[in-house]
Amino acid sequence: MPLLQAHNLFKTYRLGRVPVPVLRGVSLSVEKGEFLAVLGASGSGKSTLLHLLGGLDTPDAEPRGRIEFDGKDIAAGNLDGYRATSVGFVFQFYHLLPELTVLGNVLLAPMIARGPLGYLGSKAVAKAKATEVLAAVGLAHRLTHRPAELSGGERQRVAIARALMNDPPLLLADEPTGNLDRATGEKIMDELLAIRRARGLTMVVVTHDAEIAAKADRQIRLTDGRM
């Protein structure tokens, strides 16, 4: 049974009064543990598709598309909960909170997912786990550093650790190496693949890098909002 299914997704944005169709009837299916690469030129709708799959945005109401996670329509449930526990996001520009330390950024994930009482009840466990996840991405020595004190690769590793903190079955990455030099990008990608293998993660990566796409189990290409 596929972990993630998208049926007939349309998405139109508006530039002033002008409707701009971005996705025009995309359907796809991602199996459990699969690594899917989404390729396409800039403006082809890759990121929009990823946002819809991750519940950050909703498809057009008409014609009505549907996204199922583990067989359930995500729109029928709590999208906030879905993002908190089922999906981990990795963005091209890391999106770390600059005022928080590395550890603080990673701990945000359990704080949001568990709520104040849940988090306070398991604070020590969460902290230990964050330290462990950060150690797994090679940042055990950077826990108290702030993002501004880290290199690009290190920042992306923090973002990965944050995405993995709540053990989501699905990892969605939007150009995860797009802001890094080639060597660092490759290294990050290898680390991601290693984590995926170790955790049995399902992974959807948006990229325009053919080399990264070549490492995926399957590739799909978007052109003008169509597969």
Added chain:
Amino acid sequence: MYQAVLTTTYLRSKIMPLLAAIGVALCTLMVLVTWSVMTGFLAMLINTGRTLAGDVSIGWPGSGFAYYDELIADLEKDPLVEAACPKIETFGSITPPGGRPKGVLVVGVDGPRFAKATRYESTIWWRPISTPLPKDKHRHDPRLGGLGASAWEAIYQNGLSLTRRDPKTGQSIPAMVPGIHVTGLNNRYREGYYKPLVSERRTSDGRTEIIDAFLPFDDDQPVGLTVFPIDSQGRPYEAHTRSLPVANEFQSGVYITDESLVLVNLAALQSMLKMNEGLRVADGSAPPSPTNGESFATPQPTKFVTDPARVTHVILRGKGGDGDIASARALRDRAMAVYDAFAKRHEGKVPPTSEMEFMTWEDQNATFINAVRTERTLMLFLFMIISLTAVLLVLSIFWSMVREKTQDIGVLRSMGASRAGVAWLWVSYGLAIGLVGAALGLAGSVLIIVNINPIHDWLGEALGIVVWDPRVYYFTQIPNTVDPLDAALVFVGGVLSCGLGAMVPALRAAWMSPVAALRNE
């Protein structure tokens, strides 16, 4: 939980929340300091305004009413009444030595009885004192030495009894106690004390004369008093002028009272106004001519009736100390009931209850108290506008912060933060700024209010800045009490204002699309 972490982090790492907190602190401080001083000032004015008023007054202005001693006896039997005394209120004029006539409110009282029913005793200015006024650090107040304690004591007793010893006969003679500013012969100093004025005056014939008089002490400086008698039927007589010595002077704390009211020995004023007991030719003994309105010249037996002594007011003091407004109202109602029974006994001879004036101290000072209350309300209104400015300040700071942190909002939403959670993040951040600012403001204002007098003194001495000059303002000490309820209200108001100011940007953040937030640069 993340809201608390981020709020704490933002508070420590940003300059803007610090500026907002300082703004809130200054607003809180300003409101609380001014509010406390104004409230203290109002309380002080109300208190001083009551000093000569008693708690309740029963009045029939003009011709006055008779049998007042019987009414007073009835009133003093009531368990709510501590003391009652007669009073006459009329208009007149005085002519100080070497001065020009001046219109005044003349009040006739029996000194000792008046002192029991009011706080008159505490208003008598010239008396022996051992402790100088708070600002009189160099002990310049003449009452501290000057004439000597026994002389001051004698002057004080004169004031209390409204009499003076006649230097020729050695007998007690009726006297007056004007307000300390009535004669214009006292100079008020910055430290709050008075000294008799030595000055030059131009007389009506163009000459210049030196006025060097201390009226309560000098034997040869009587003051001319002119009043306009009205008989029991309300008919005016010719003006009556008499010279009276000054027994003392009073300071009630209300400038208008101290500048225009003269207390006069009751018996003397009754006599001047023809309100004392006396024989009167009965009306109707000589019917008027139908042709020219003059009385018939034909002799008819003259009939005399005895007119009892009259006063215009009886003032009461309630039992149980200060007499707040609720007790004063209860006392007024009781006074009405007692007067009602009294009026029924003397039907036709005293005015009916419905015609009489029954006024509490608040009613008597209504114009004055309402003016100060209006000023205080106006000030509150102005502060509300200033507070609104503070809300707008917080709103604009938060608006720009939300813009600055838009990507963070997107990140939080991508991690599963709900709209309500994001809104609460900003509102709690606003409340935290309010809490810090209001706490700082509260602490600062308590420090300032408690030390406002030393601060004010220091400003005067070091920089020559005297905001509340006792020569102008009628108090030597600035009120320096913080009402805990007022402080709590201002504190909560400060915190809530910030929450309110943060609300709009918080809702904006909450309703932001996560994708748009993430793409924001």
